[in-house]
Amino acid sequence: MKALTFTLVAEPPERLDLSPLTPERLAGIERRDIEKIQIGTSKHGSKVGDIFRVAGNDPRDIVFEGGSARLDRVAEAMRGGSVRVVGNAGxxxxxxxxxxTLxxxxxxxxxxxxxxRGGRLEIxxxxxxxxxxxxxxxxxxxxGGVLIVRGKAGAFAADRMRRGxxxxxxxxxxxAGSRMIAGTLVVAGGTGEMxxxxxxxxxxxxxxxPKSLSPSFVECGAPESVFAAVIDRHLIAEGILKRPLLGKAPQKFGGDNAVLGMGEVLFPR
Amino acid sequence: MPNVSVNGIVIDDTFAEAFGMRATAIIITAPNRKWARQAAITMTGFATSVIGCGCEAAIDVELPPSATPDGRPGCRVMIFAMGTDELQKQLLNRVGQCVLTSPGSACFAGLEGSAALKLGSALRYFGDGWQISKKIGGRHFWRVPVMDGEFLCEATTGLTKGAVGGGNFFVMAESSAKALVAAEAAVAAIGLVPGAIVPFPGGIARSGSKIGGKYKGMIASANEAYAPTLRGVVRSELGVDINAVLEIVIDGETNDAVAAAMKAGIKAVIELGPKRGAVRISAGNYGGKLGKFIYSLKDMLP
Structure with missing residues (x-):
């Protein structure tokens, strides 16, 4: 079995909805039928065969060769297998x-x-x-799941995050981490405002x-933290970071006391 | 088969008889080795025998920082009980009173078993609403605020139904001092065997017992056949050369762990020799009808 490969032939003429092209939704579908799947989102009505050259036969292992900011909803609702985009995604x-994994x-x-809700997404x-x-x-x-961005992220990363x-x-x-309900957000390289x-x-x-925090965060000292040790080791073991992030006794700010106030911002002293 | 003699030590032609038990394990860590051991020793105190303690527990192995989940020194502690409910109760009481309270401690699962036992998922209520749940790499932890920071505790640990309790052998010597030297050598050797514990004080029991007794309500009583002071009075198992008998009782995560521990312990006693240590090794059993596991001494020789 060879990876099911979608090679971008030219820049798409419209935004594309690639949500039908997941391991689950392509299982058991013949290549010529895959080519007929509608992925255009405007009057162009592009089909897979108009945009991509399709090769390979293993829908558990999907590769998009060549990327574009117009490739929206890649691997949406995927449950298993792997999808790789060689290039940008929308x-x-x-x-x-x-x-x-995506x-x-x-x-x-x-x-x-x-x-x-699960799986691993790495950008x-x-x-x-x-x-x-x-x-x-x-x-x-x-x-739930793990989301890694090796570069920068824009505003409102992890907004309303609940788990993962x-x-x-x-x-x-x-x-970053605005309105978080729970879960863990790691940011190396600095954050923007608040x-x-x-x-x-x-x-x-x-x-x-952080260069700024909402005034409704309060300083909570820097006791030794086993949690910091466990998460540092986990981040290194997962290949996410190379060095410990927090150290033995990170500084803690608690908040946001404008709402429940049970969150925390931790950073090395 | 008659008794054999190895390195001048008589090995009785008998066997140890052991029982199926439920067991679990946890890893306790602390800022240094001293406090990891302290927490582990405290929580395994008064845990020599299920007859009166509800469980049998001891440190299995000490772990270097490189082998613990948080990179601090630790101990793997094993707990054995006859049933799952009792094991659960003992685990929570002991971790709650002895590990949660110990300075700088943290507690992790030490066994992947067929079922889960509650650990942090019950102890978290100590946090009175301020506890924090964290899932890291598929493992679930609770962070409970305490006066020196946080008590980190894994939500559950594993339970094994394949554990074995009651593997044993007797170290028999001319004097109590020599018996103790031999038994200590055996305990030191068993300490290196992973997955096996010796729950009695320092790993050694001097009051090996028989089942029942003449008084109503006694579950266990003096094993007079091995009591040197009764040698002339009762049908004794002891010859004229034996003046002290000490028993090593072994609980193991598996049948193999118990056998490995018995082998290691017996090897250490044999290597010590009869001049400094034991002159004879025997084992305790109930005729082979009660226990599921049989360890014949002749199979345990080095």
């Missing part, structure tokens, strides 16, 4: 994933990993705003002091 990559070897647009480049965050009207953002782990390695925009704004519970782990 909006909502890996949205509502429940399992499997790798984007490039940049991802807004709402990457939105509402993820080697940068991610847009609202990483892991809910769409308008949804109550919770990321709900998000790691951003080269800095995030403003309001991380943890209106967070209820959850942990925001930073590699340095």
């Amino acid at each position: 909006a909502q990559a890996g949205r509502a994933m429940r399992g499997g 790798t984007i070897e490039g940049n991802a647009g807004p709402h990457a990993g939105s509402g993820m 080697t480049g940068n991610a847009g705003d609202h990483l892991g965050a809910p769409l308008a009207g949804e109550l919770a953002g990321m709900n 782990l998000i790691a951003v390695l080269k800095g995030s925009g403003d309001n 991380p943890g704004y209106l967070m209820r519970r959850g942990s925001i782990l930073l590699d340095r002091a």
Whole structure:
């Protein structure tokens, strides 16, 4: 079995909805039928065969060769197997994933990993705003799984996150971890304004002091923390970081006391 | 088969008889080795025998920082009981009173078993609402605020139904001093065997017992056949050269662990020789009808 490969022939003429092209939804479908799947979102009505050259036969292992910011909803709702994008992805990559691995070897647009519940999403480049965050009207953002951004993330990363782990390695925009319900957000490389704004519970782990915090965060000292040791070791073991992030006794700020106030922002002293 | 003699020590042609038990294990860590051991020793105190303690528990092995989940020194502690409910109760009481309270401690699962026992998922209520749940890499932890920071405790640990309790052998010597030297050598050797514990004080029992007794309500009583002071009075198992008998009781995670521990212990006694230590080794059994596991001494020789 060879990886089912979709090679981009030319820049798409419209935004594409790639949500039908997941391991589950392509299982048992012949290649000529795959080519007929409608993925266009406008009057162009593009089909898979118009945009991609399709090769290979293993739907558990899908590769998109050549990326574009117009490739939206890559691997949406995937439950298992692997999807790899060699290039950029558009909006909502890996949205509502429940399992499997999605790798984007490039940049991802807004709402990457939105509402993820499981699996592993790794973006080697940068991610847009609202990483892991809910769409308008949804109550919770990321709900499980692991989301790694090797580059930067935009604003509102981990908004309304409820469970799981998000790691951003080269800095995030403003309001990272805003309205978090629970879960863990790791940001190395600095955050923008007011991380943890209106967070209820959850942990925001930073590699340095945040440049600003909402005044409704309070200092909670820096006792020795076994949790810091366990998460540091986990991040290194998972290949997410190379060095410990927090150290033995990180500084803690608790908040956001404008809401429940049971969240924390931790960073090394 | 008659008794054999190895390195001048008589090995009785008999066997140890052991029983199926439920067991669990946890890893206790602390800022240094002293406090990891302290927490482990405290929680395994008064845990020599299920007859009166509810469980049998002891340190299995000490763990270097490289082998613990948080990179601090630790101990793997094993707890054995006859039933799951009692094991659960003992685990929570002991961790709650002795590990949660110990400075700088943390507690992790030490066994992947067929079922889960509650650990942090029950102790978290100590946090009175301030406890924090964390799932890290598929493992679930509770962080409970305490006066020196946080008590980190894994939510559950594993239960094994394949554990074995009551593996044993008797170290028999000319004097109590020599018996003690031999028994200590055996305990030291068993300490290196993973998955096996010796729950009695320092790993040694001097009051090996028989089942029942002449008084109503006694579950266990003096094993007069091995009591040297009764040698002339009762039908004794002891010859004129034996003036002290000490018993090593072994609980293991598996049948193999118990056998490995018996072998290691007997090897240590034999290597010590009859001049400094024991002159004879025997074992305790109930005729082979009660226990599921039989360890024949002749199979345990080095």
